[in-house]
Amino acid sequence: MFLTVTANPSVDRTVEVARLTRGELHRAAAVHVQPGGKGINVARALVRNGHQARAVVPAGGPEGDQLIRLLTGYRVEVVRVEVAGPVRSNITVVEPDATVTKINEAGAPLSAAERESLLGAVLDHASGVGWVVAAGSLPPGVPDEFYADLIHRLAPIGVPVAVDTSGAALPAAVKAGPALVKPNLEELAEVVDRPLRTLREVVDAAGELRSRGAAAVLASLGGHGAVLVDGDGTWHAEARAQARSSVGAGDALLAGFLAAGGRGPSALAAGVAWGAAAVSLPGSTMPGPEDVRAHRVVVHPDVEWERRIDT
Ligand SMILES: Nc1ncnc2c1ncn2[C@@H]1O[C@H](COP(=O)(O)OP(=O)(O)O)[C@@H](O)[C@H]1O
Numbered sequence: 001m002f003l004t005v006t007a008n009p010s011v012d013r014t015v016e017v018a019r020l021t022r023g024e025l026h027r028a029a030a031v032h033v034q035p036g037g038k039g040i041n042v043a044r045a046l047v048r049n050g051h052q053a054r055a056v057v058p059a060g061g062p063e064g065d066q067l068i069r070l071l072t073g074y075r076v077e078v079v080r081v082e083v084a085g086p087v088r089s090n091i092t093v094v095e096p097d098a099t100v101t102k103i104n105e106a107g108a109p110l111s112a113a114e115r116e117s118l119l120g121a122v123l124d125h126a127s128g129v130g131w132v133v134a135a136g137s138l139p140p141g142v143p144d145e146f147y148a149d150l151i152h153r154l155a156p157i158g159v160p161v162a163v164d165t166s167g168a169a170l171p172a173a174v175k176a177g178p179a180l181v182k183p184n185l186e187e188l189a190e191v192v193d194r195p196l197r198t199l200r201e202v203v204d205a206a207g208e209l210r211s212r213g214a215a216a217v218l219a220s221l222g223g224h225g226a227v228l229v230d231g232d233g234t235w236h237a238e239a240r241a242q243a244r245s246s247v248g249a250g251d252a253l254l255a256g257f258l259a260a261g262g263r264g265p266s267a268l269a270a271g272v273a274w275g276a277a278a279v280s281l282p283g284s285t286m287p288g289p290e291d292v293r294a295h296r297v298v299v300h301p302d303v304e305w306e307r308r309i310d311t
């Protein structure tokens with residue numbers, strides 16, 4: 001059983017248009033409405049591949065009801081935490097060449113009592129789970145230390161925590177000593193406060209996060225695949241895909257990595273296979289076993305240190 005918590009869930013609307021032009025009317029070629037937020041997507045991907053996953057979700061307003069209704073179609077076990085503010089909507093516009101333009105709402109604030117209920121719900125369900133995944137941005141007013149606080153409170157239970165977040169919440173979580181963090185290239189560059197142009201620079205930045213407290217770093221690099229840096233070594237893997245929508249690809253990567261044991265090159269290969277499968281599917285659709293092409297993954301025996309990853 002995997003347990004995820006998404007402090008700032010969303011109803012994702014992915015709109016496909018022929019070409020996006022600022023200031024013009026567009027007629028949508030297709031629309032996908034899906035339950036969203038990073039922990040929710042991780043849970044959806046795990047369930048789609050035969051694993052058990054439970055998602056802790058703060059949900060308020062009619063939008064919260066809609067989110068929970070949408071989730072029931074995905075067979076994810078949901079622990080709903082009632083909150084006053086409505087669930088946000090995040091909009092992605094996708095063009096035929098797979099260019100994505102995202103508009104993510106900030107989300108509704110959570111009161112101190114609501115934050116406590118959310119943490120309490122995670123702690124209530126954490127015993128005996130394989131991993132807790134704390135993922136996504138924090139709503140306005142929620143302290144940057146929210147996920148860090150969760151890591152500290154989970155420590156006595158001994159369950160490993162994976163964190164995928166952004167902004168100031170990420171360095172705060174790293175300091176709390178999670179088993180795994182999953183930054184993308186932009187998030188990793190922001191934490192170390194320098195541009196990352198080559199695999200060497202990515203691996204150095206991942207090492208810095210390890211020295212600050214994260215036991216392992218799974219850095220996702222879009223079409224360049226992903227790098228895993230842990231106490232045993234450094235690996236780079238990638239897989240070619242016919243890109244359609246990258247929304248949720250990072251969540252699929254993390255889910256695949258955890259589903260395959262959450263450590264080492266074989267888990268990295270599985271994660272990259274799930275990530276590549278996710279980008280080839282519309283909207284934030286999570287891949288199932290029929291979509292995943294494990295044989296397309298290349299785990300490089302030697303890291304190509306000077307390879308550019310900023311193109
Ligand atoms: N264009 C692509 N071709 C193949 N795989 C991709 C592509 N874009 C993303 N992926 C896969 O999805 C994973 C996550 O994508 P990335 O964009 O780095 O994360 P995030 O969605 O968190 O920003 C990558 O590590 C890679 O495995």
Ligand SMILES: O=P(O)(O)OC[C@H]1O[C@](O)(COP(=O)(O)O)[C@@H](O)[C@@H]1O
Nearest residue numbers: 036037038090136137248249250251
């Ligand atoms: O919490 P954030 O950072 O605003 O991100 C939320 C969005 O991220 C997603 O989980 C997609 O994640 P990725 O594309 O980063 O893998 C969407 O479902 C959701 O709308």
